[in-house]
Amino acid sequence: MNILSPSILAADFYRLGEQIREAEAAGADHLHIDVMDGMFVPSISFGLPVVSTLRKHTDMFFDVHLMIERPERYIEEFARCGADLINFHIEATQDVGGTIQKIRSLGKKVGITLKPATPAEAVKPYLELVDMVLVMTVEPGFGGQKLISHCLDKVRAVRSMAAELGLETDIEVDGGIVLDNVRQALDAGANVIVSGSAVFGGDISANVRAFREKMK
Numbered sequence: 301m302n303i304l305s306p307s308i309l310a311a312d313f314y315r316l317g318e319q320i321r322e323a324e325a326a327g328a329d330h331l332h333i334d335v336m337d338g339m340f341v342p343s344i345s346f347g348l349p350v351v352s353t354l355r356k357h358t359d360m361f362f363d364v365h366l367m368i369e370r371p372e373r374y375i376e377e378f379a380r381c382g383a384d385l386i387n388f389h390i391e392a393t394q395d396v397g398g399t400i401q402k403i404r405s406l407g408k409k410v411g412i413t414l415k416p417a418t419p420a421e422a423v424k425p426y427l428e429l430v431d432m433v434l435v436m437t438v439e440p441g442f443g444g445q446k447l448i449s450h451c452l453d454k455v456r457a458v459r460s461m462a463a464e465l466g467l468e469t470d471i472e473v474d475g476g477i478v479l480d481n482v483r484q485a486l487d488a489g490a491n492v493i494v495s496g497s498a499v500f501g502g503d504i505s506a507n508v509r510a511f512r513e514k515m516k
Contacts, residue, residue, distance in 0.1 A: 302515040303492045304508065305330035305363050305472070309345060310496030317357055319504055326508035330361040332474070332494045335378075337368035340392050341441030348374075348381050355382030363387060363492075365413065365474070367440050372399045379406040387411030387434050387472075390422055400429050411472070415440060416448050420457035427465055432492065433458050437485070438475030447476030452488040459489030482514050 306328050311319045320331065333351060338344040351364060364383040368374065371388035372395060378386055386403045390412055393399050403410045411432035412423055416439060423433050435455050438445035455471055462469040472492035473485045482493055493515065499507045 301491065302486060303329040303470070304499075304511050304515065305332040305492055305494045306499040306508070307332040307334060307474070307494050307496035308500075309334045310500040312500070317354075319500060320354065320358060320360070322504045323499060323508055324358060324360055326505040327512050328360070328499070328508050330363045330492070331358070332496075333362060333364045333383075335364060335366050335368060336441060340369045340389065341367045343441045348377050351378060351383060352381040361385070363411070363472075363494075365411075365434065366392075368392065372402060375399065375402045376406065379403070379408050383408060385409035385411050385432060387413050387432065389413045389415065389440075390426075391415055391418060396426060397429070400426060404429075411470075413440075414454065416451050420454045420461065423458060424461055427458075427462055427467060427469060430469065432470040432472055433462075434472040434474055434492075434494075435490070436475055437473050437477065440475075445476050447478075447481055449484075451475075452484060455485065455488040455490050479510055479514055482511060486515065 306323050336343045336345040361384045363385050365387045400410050409431040412430045413434040415436050437447050437451040470492050471490045473490040474494035477495045478498040
């Protein structure tokens with residue numbers, strides 16, 4: 301199943317609750333929540349209080365993307381705040397296996413993320429342990445960037461590795477995804493689409509419906 305996961309990094313924070321409700325009503329499946337610490341990536345975004353507050357007002361599936369150093373330090377807190385899936389960067393921890401186990405032990409789904417320069421083969425030892433692989437199609441840390449097209453080759457590679465293992469792993473793409481290229485990402489093997497500006501910029505309901513149509 302193809303899933304649309306709008307990134308609230310591109311939302312109007314003054315109207316955040318209202319815009320999330322509009323996206324949900326229009327047919328968005330998940331909510332992508334980017335957590336940045338100013339260390340693993342240059343930017344700082346939002347953290348535990350935002351996730352906890354939003355959880356009180358929506359039943360949407362929370363896809364929490366941790367762009368932070370040593371994510372294992374905060375797994376329990378994000379699980380308690382309402383994350384449904386916790387996605388962490390393979391480059392951000394020296395204990396990938398332990399971090400996966402920690403997320404799983406808390407009853408949450410597990411995602412593992414690759415930056416553009418990290419090869420697809422890096423996730424192969426963990427494919428049978430995770431629910432999702434997130435392939436970053438821009439350098440993480442800033443919204444509004446253009447898709448790095450060669451990253452779609454990595455999507456193909458991860459999909460091929462999963463198929464060889466008989467897995468139906470979700471493959472998510474995040475960065476520069478717009479209506480004009482979403483089909484390319486899907487054709488490469490992605491089935492979870494993150495988009496920020498192309499959803500929250502302008503008419504949110506119309507944007508979500510347009511993505512849903514392209515993603516059929």
